[in-house]
Amino acid sequence: MTRELNPRFTFDSFVVGPSNRLAVAAARTVAESPGTAYDPLFIYSASGMGKTHLMMALGHLAQTISPQLAVEYLTLEEFVEAYHAAVAAGQSDAFRNRFNSVDIVLLDDVQFLAHRLETQSELLRFITAFLESQKQIVLSSDRPPTGIGDLDERLTSRFAGGLVVDIDQPEFETRLAILKRKAEERGVNFEQAVLASVAEYESRNVRELLGLLNRLIAFQAVNEAALTAEGACTLLGLKESAKVVAVGEPAAEATSAPDEFDQFLLSVGTALSQQMEAWRRRLHEAVVYWEGHGYRAARIAKLLEQQTPVGADVVVRQFGLDVTRLKELEREMTALDAACAGDAAFHDPDRLADAEELVRLAKAGLAPPPGPSAAWAFDDFVQAESNRLALTSARAVAENPGTLYNPFVIVGPTGVGKTHLLHAIGHALSAGPDALVACLSAQDFLDELVQAIERDRLDAWRSRYRRVSALLLDDVHLLAGKERSQEELFNLFNVLVDKQFQVIFTVNLPPRELDGVNERLISRMEGGLVTHLAPPDRDLRLALVKRELSARVGDVDDDLAAYLADRQAESLRSVIATVQRVTDSAESQGVAVSVGFARELLEGVAERPRRSSARLRTSGIVVTPSGGVQSREKMIWRWPDAANRIIEELT
Numbered sequence: 001m002t003r004e005l006n007p008r009f010t011f012d013s014f015v016v017g018p019s020n021r022l023a024v025a026a027a028r029t030v031a032e033s034p035g036t037a038y039d040p041l042f043i044y045s046a047s048g049m050g051k052t053h054l055m056m057a058l059g060h061l062a063q064t065i066s067p068q069l070a071v072e073y074l075t076l077e078e079f080v081e082a083y084h085a086a087v088a089a090g091q092s093d094a095f096r097n098r099f100n101s102v103d104i105v106l107l108d109d110v111q112f113l114a115h116r117l118e119t120q121s122e123l124l125r126f127i128t129a130f131l132e133s134q135k136q137i138v139l140s141s142d143r144p145p146t147g148i149g150d151l152d153e154r155l156t157s158r159f160a161g162g163l164v165v166d167i168d169q170p171e172f173e174t175r176l177a178i179l180k181r182k183a184e185e186r187g188v189n190f191e192q193a194v195l196a197s198v199a200e201y202e203s204r205n206v207r208e209l210l211g212l213l214n215r216l217i218a219f220q221a222v223n224e225a226a227l228t229a230e231g232a233c234t235l236l237g238l239k240e241s242a243k244v245v246a247v248g249e250p251a252a253e254a255t256s257a258p259d260e261f262d263q264f265l266l267s268v269g270t271a272l273s274q275q276m277e278a279w280r281r282r283l284h285e286a287v288v289y290w291e292g293h294g295y296r297a298a299r300i301a302k303l304l305e306q307q308t309p310v311g312a313d314v315v316v317r318q319f320g321l322d323v324t325r326l327k328e329l330e331r332e333m334t335a336l337d338a339a340c341a342g343d344a345a346f347h348d349p350d351r352l353a354d355a356e357e358l359v360r361l362a363k364a365g366l367a368p369p370p371g372p373s374a375a376w377a378f379d380d381f382v383q384a385e386s387n388r389l390a391l392t393s394a395r396a397v398a399e400n401p402g403t404l405y406n407p408f409v410i411v412g413p414t415g416v417g418k419t420h421l422l423h424a425i426g427h428a429l430s431a432g433p434d435a436l437v438a439c440l441s442a443q444d445f446l447d448e449l450v451q452a453i454e455r456d457r458l459d460a461w462r463s464r465y466r467r468v469s470a471l472l473l474d475d476v477h478l479l480a481g482k483e484r485s486q487e488e489l490f491n492l493f494n495v496l497v498d499k500q501f502q503v504i505f506t507v508n509l510p511p512r513e514l515d516g517v518n519e520r521l522i523s524r525m526e527g528g529l530v531t532h533l534a535p536p537d538r539d540l541r542l543a544l545v546k547r548e549l550s551a552r553v554g555d556v557d558d559d560l561a562a563y564l565a566d567r568q569a570e571s572l573r574s575v576i577a578t579v580q581r582v583t584d585s586a587e588s589q590g591v592a593v594s595v596g597f598a599r600e601l602l603e604g605v606a607e608r609p610r611r612s613s614a615r616l617r618t619s620g621i622v623v624t625p626s627g628g629v630q631s632r633e634k635m636i637w638r639w640p641d642a643a644n645r646i647i648e649e650l651t
Helices: 021-032 051-065 076-088 092-097 117-132 153-160 172-185 192-199 206-221 229-236 258-274 276-292 298-305 312-336 349-364 385-399 418-430 442-454 458-466 483-498 519-526 538-553 558-566 572-589 595-603
Strands: 041-044 071-075 104-108 136-141 163-166 408-411 437-441 470-474 502-507 529-532 616-618 621-623 629-631
Touching (some): 021 136, 041 051, 051 071, 076 117, 092 276, 276 298, 385 538, 408 418, 442 483, 538 572
Parallel strands (some): 041 136, 104 136, 408 502, 437 470, 470 502
Antiparallel strands (some): 621 629
């Protein structure tokens, strides 16, 4: 249900400026004195301004000062998901007790409380209990509490009772400081004027600013000359409490000595046989104990309906063994997929079989996710000046997955090589040790999600993708308007990036121009490196034509290659299609491929007749290698009647 704090998100890596100084000061104060200063602390800002970074920095500092503190980070969607699972399993109380041992809760993206009255009621109970225990809660949102639609007034009052603070858009000085800090972290040096020119651009958020920096770094990596301020602008297009000794409590670990456990159960049996009232009291204590530790104890509670303790010791013993087994399974699932380890089946001994099935499915992975095609590799990608930056950046991503440019976004129209480049990166990543690369189209991603929902296998579907080491998603724009798919992709994105696993997308337009795509996704795409593949220029078309001709006919006629390369084409696909049309037509007619043949085929213009030693003489008629027939003296190529195409002047 919860996620580990990102080790990169600390106060040391957070650039402070006038736009965020108050929020940073408040976060530091809370980290130093949790539950006393500002409780709750509510941080809001537009997407990409650093809210999550600041929350996790607070958690890191609090644990540095007091290592015994338990800090939990989760998004509102994860909170809701866990709550609904608990309700479905009849474990609402166990869900609430889940946080008894937590000292600081960091709850992200609470703007999604809008119009969710049931969730608001549960969160209100949660916050009230937390505050009464003098524990700290920190919340973040992309809008102030008053901007969250249909928000319970009691929640608004709770938020206002602490501190509500915002993070504003960074001003020039802060933007410049961020650029300098991030460039230093990446080990890249730029002239002061270069970074200043970028800082002049009023970015919508910090992620967009870092996306611009990534483009500069990628460009500098493939050019020997130092980047100038003017060149940069041109490139970027800018102008727990005491335990109750309970019946059936198993050993703390699955490996505890059986004889010790048996001795405990023997003492329970003796107590049950001595006094009926004591037996019923201790069964009740057992129910309270197990439910307080998150396990559904309906099996023990049912024993209270009995009039005698006959057989109760056997039930209690098996219950304890089942809980021990559930703990083993939960540890296995945590190693496979921490998110799915929160499934209700792992806290209900009566659903032991379900838990075992979940682990089995996770181990099997429901079959590995679709991987990249080996047919598309870097060696097969034709390079020219127009795509050199994108290709170089893609190779860099393949060599430094998850650390250099994450996410990596490839933008371009249909047929310019986005899919080829995506699979080439995936093919290279798959060669790494223990690599599990998922590479698929957004449409397949959507279809799989719909199927998982229909079959009630959503948790297993999530597990399938949350265990990959890289996610490569083609044509993300196809998810426009698909809110559920975008929500699942957003959550998956966060899980993978937090683990420093590589995420790569292809889209047909720059992220900011995508209609129907959630701002959260756009912001995260812009926070990586957005690179462009334009329609092929002449040099790229020529290189591609020569490669295709060489593969199809062997020797390459330079004049023919030049002619085909001179033809305008909006995509690499159309260039290849043209070469294929010419060569296939020549083969079907049994003639050699030439400029004239290509011109006549593509333009309807015949090659100008030339004398050649290759001509064959037959009764005064010349048959050319291209299949044409002509007189050595006079000829007319086009007459209405095919029989009159050749006229000879007899002497």
